[in-house]
Amino acid sequence: MIGIGLMSGTSADSIDAACVRLEGAPPRLDWELLSFITLPMTHELRQDIFKAFRPETGTVDHLCQLNFTLGEWFAKASLEAVRAAGLTPNQVDFIGSHGQTVWHIPPNSPDGVASTLQLGNPAVIAERCGIPVVSDFRSRDMAAGGQGAPLVPFVDNLLLSHPTLSRAVQNIGGIGNVTWLPAGGRGEAFGFDTGPGNMLLDRAAEVLTDGRLRCDMDGKLAFAGTVREDFLRKWMAEEAYFTRKPPKSTGRELFGVQRCGVYLREMEGLPREDILATLTAFTARSTAEAYRNFLPSLPDEVLLCGGGARNPAIAAMLQKELPQSRIGRTEDAGLPGDSKEAVAFAVLGYETMNRRPGNLPAATGAARPVVLGSITY
Numbered sequence: 001m002i003g004i005g006l007m008s009g010t011s012a013d014s015i016d017a018a019c020v021r022l023e024g025a026p027p028r029l030d031w032e033l034l035s036f037i038t039l040p041m042t043h044e045l046r047q048d049i050f051k052a053f054r055p056e057t058g059t060v061d062h063l064c065q066l067n068f069t070l071g072e073w074f075a076k077a078s079l080e081a082v083r084a085a086g087l088t089p090n091q092v093d094f095i096g097s098h099g100q101t102v103w104h105i106p107p108n109s110p111d112g113v114a115s116t117l118q119l120g121n122p123a124v125i126a127e128r129c130g131i132p133v134v135s136d137f138r139s140r141d142m143a144a145g146g147q148g149a150p151l152v153p154f155v156d157n158l159l160l161s162h163p164t165l166s167r168a169v170q171n172i173g174g175i176g177n178v179t180w181l182p183a184g185g186r187g188e189a190f191g192f193d194t195g196p197g198n199m200l201l202d203r204a205a206e207v208l209t210d211g212r213l214r215c216d217m218d219g220k221l222a223f224a225g226t227v228r229e230d231f232l233r234k235w236m237a238e239e240a241y242f243t244r245k246p247p248k249s250t251g252r253e254l255f256g257v258q259r260c261g262v263y264l265r266e267m268e269g270l271p272r273e274d275i276l277a278t279l280t281a282f283t284a285r286s287t288a289e290a291y292r293n294f295l296p297s298l299p300d301e302v303l304l305c306g307g308g309a310r311n312p313a314i315a316a317m318l319q320k321e322l323p324q325s326r327i328g329r330t331e332d333a334g335l336p337g338d339s340k341e342a343v344a345f346a347v348l349g350y351e352t353m354n355r356r357p358g359n360l361p362a363a364t365g366a367a368r369p370v371v372l373g374s375i376t377y
Contacts, residue, residue, distance in 0.1 A: 005346030010174025071124025096349020172308025219313025
């Protein structure tokens with residue numbers, strides 16, 4: 001089959017679309033990346049998405065319209081990926097659309113009933129593209145008692161395992177998540193959300209520059225600052241998520257705008273460079289602590305992917321935290337990091353189209369493997 005994988009992460013700055021040729025079945029899956037595009041979101045659309053993240057502005061009429069608007073954007077990204085691959089829509093078998101997460105409540109959360117909501121109406125995508133759409137991947141895992149996240153460890157295990165090296169595949173999107181891959185498959189692969197990724201950094205950069213920056217490009221501000229260990233130790237000690245055992249997942253409801261506002265108020269009066277350095281160190285420290293606390297051993301290699309993999313300040317701080325591990329990128333293993341999440345949802349869509357389970361219960365905590373998502377023909 002040929003499929004399109006679509007991903008829009010918690011940073012809500014763009015839509016990634018990968019066109020992938022897929023053949024075979026787990027544990028042997030052959031794949032080829034035919035094209036990859038990134039469709040930047042407009043400032044207006046991003047503002048609309050951020051309104052949906054906040055209970056006071058995410059009103060029902062706003063969510064209703066945003067769901068269809070995002071469907072149009074996901075359709076546009078899909079068609080761009082099709083054209084970039086030199087194909088026509090009738091040559092593509094399916095689209096696997098993760099959608100835009102606006103809220104996620106894990107099991108056993110004090111915030112209420114375990115549930116998840118991704119927007120980007122699949123009927124709109126199917127109608128505009130003339131291609132079947134697999135969507136709403138997370139709900140079925142949650143219905144089976146899982147966290148609904150992370151789902152990508154299923155794909156990491158297929159595409160990135162190594163015969164002699166243990167690997168931690170660390171995605172640094174808005175939220176950080178890790179997949180543990182034991183050397184040679186000698187042990188169980190699993191994964192979980194480690195905590196903050198780029199989300200706090202991006203919001204802080206925007207606030208501290210009065211909107212001139214959307215992120216700390218190349219970690220320049222963080223590199224110019226000094227990490228405040230007092231704040232870092234305080235945040236690590238105060239946040240209960242870091243000591244909770246996997247399987248576990250988190251998101252914007254914990255490490256979003258509201259939390260960033262708390263940290264910025266605590267550090268008020270410090271140079272912005274010190275603030276960004278400390279928040280960057282928070283991502284690195286929480287990631288390393290998750291490895292020390294919950295992985296069977298420290299990994300031989302850490303393969304970074306996601307937007308944060310392009311931030312050398314995060315990589316440098318993580319290397320300092322984990323001196324015995326080689327810090328690299330998924331490109332080193334043949335999978336471009338920028339496209340990995342989109343490729344993953346092409347793979348998960350492929351599994352659904354073939355009526356095969358696409359979750360990894362050791363990662364999500366689901367009671368059993370289940371076929372993910374719903375299909376819109």
